[in-house]
Amino acid sequence: MNTEKYIGNGNPNSGSVRSIMLFPNSYEVGMSSLGFHIIYEMIATNENFSVKRAFIENLNDKILTYETNESLYNFDIIFISLSFELDYINLFKGLRNSGLLADYKTRDKKNFPILFIGGPAVTLNPEIIANYLDVVYIGEAETNFNIMLDTVSNGVKNKLPRQEILNSLYKIEGLYIPSNFNPIYDNENKFIGFKEQTRIKRQIKKDLTLGARSVFVTENRAFSSEFLIETGRGCEQGCKFCMSTTTYRPVRKFNKDLLIENINKYNKYFESVGLVGAAVSSHPKIKELAKSILDSKRQASFSSLRADYIDDEFLEILKRMNVKTISLAPEAGNEQLRFSVGKRITNQCFFDVIRKLSNIVKTIRFYFIVGLPNETEDDVKTIINFIKEARQVLKESKSNVKLVLSVNPFIPKAFTQYGIYPMLEEKSLKKRFELLKKDIYKISNTDLKIESLKESYVQGLFSRGDRRVGDLLFKLVNEERESIGEILREAKKIDVGDKNLFEYYVFNTFSKDDVMPYHIIDFR
Secondary structure (H helix, E strand, O other), X not given: OOOEEEOOOOOOXXXXXEEEEEEOOOHHHHOOOHHHHHHHHHXXXXXXEEEEEEEOOOOOOOXXXXXXXXXXXXXXXXXXXXXXXXXXXXXXXXXXXXXXXOOHHHHHHOOOOEEEEEOHHHHHXXXXXXXXXXXXEOEOOOOOHHHHHHHHHHHHHOOOOHHHHHHHHOOOOOEEOHHHOOEEEOOOOXXXXXXXXXXXXXXXXXXXXXXXXXXXEEOOOOOOXXXXXXXXEOOOOOOOOOHHHHHOOOOEEOOHHHHHHHHHHHHHHOOEEEEEOOOHHHOOOHHHHHHHHHHOOOEEEEOOOOHHHOOHHHHHXXXXXXXXXXXXXXXXXXXXXXXXXXXXXXXXXXXXXXXXHOOOOOEEEEEEEEOOOOOOHHHHHHHHHHHHHHHHHHHHOOOOOEEEEEEEEOOOOOOOOOOOOOOOOHHHHHXXXXXXXXXXXXXXXXXXEEOXXXXXXXXXHHHHOOHHHHHHHHHHHHXXXXXXXXXXXXXXXXXXXXXXXXXXXXXXXXXXXXXXXXXXXXXX
């Protein structure tokens, strides 16, 4: 175990109800997740609970607690935090290795620990894991999570049967107990709804004044020397494809004075402060906040910046931060296409910012999406023109800043405005990526990184799919055939109407009136 210190509130070892916080990825990734930190602290501050952590470093190993190397089976409840769809694969493998991957009837019969899960991915669509976990928390923990903890504590202390505890949890708003719901399919094998009419209301803390922050000092994580603190939730731009914008609406900006108070309270443990959020630079007091950090002899960094917020005053702050890399997200090279998806920032605004940054940073990273609804091959070519123009701006500034393009396929996410649209088929995506490769590789000091198509398709399948996708993953994991290729191959063998399961959820265009598996959630 590397050197670390808990600096949050409460005592993680105080209570008699034994719990685990499980992150289905490595220690480094898990400890960089503020969602993981905030849930851990909420459990630690409940005097009835003790809490350990677990991570998945090796997909072939049994999961053991980080602190004590104990089996997960010895605990009363396991809290799982899941942010990314591909981590479903890690989760199923880890639970299988630990003897805890089973359907509801088996879990109840063998008196498993209660398997509880939350996070952005399952808030948008919990159906992938519906047959294999007991409780899903839908939305933000600051609402009813503590009520849930008290209910579990009461049940465990009174030695109530597992099912009786679950029945009590079912009464709490925001908790989805999948075993209480039964999906319906028509004679073409298409999902058409649930027998039960109840929907689970997404939990939102509208009056939230302070969000998550680091509660551990540790040497072994990304941003290990930084104190991470959330500056707000949601984003004003409301891009139609964006998972974060959808999951964390309405937009809330956290109180500047409370942010500074927390930063000052913990800054002795850290060399710098990382300001985290979907739209950090749009916080109305962001400049004052950054200056306060810098004036206290601490460095600061931003998790995200918008080009239209970087004025001369902001540039001076970036200089003081000694920023080496900055990320900008044009999403598209064509202004008309960019505006249509909700990002109303002109090319000229980006080029003006690039010019201003040319003597400050060493690397500029751009994020683009290929395969957006209504996109053409000519639109993809405008990405090339955008980068050529950016390089020309740098040349005129006598700067050779490195440009890095991260290009991802469009993936429809549940509840987003573009969630009804299909992904582009492989042949068309490959052609568009080849267009980029052909010319981008010719531009000096410019790198191109393209996300794996197969992984993107699996994300699309997990994003909109129903319980049969989870059943398929369960089957493949138990057969040790859970590779990305196998998942796609086997999904193509399950018929849904005139398509297969993969085509139906990845390449299908749905209407706003179509009933989708994730409509079990009331997302208002």
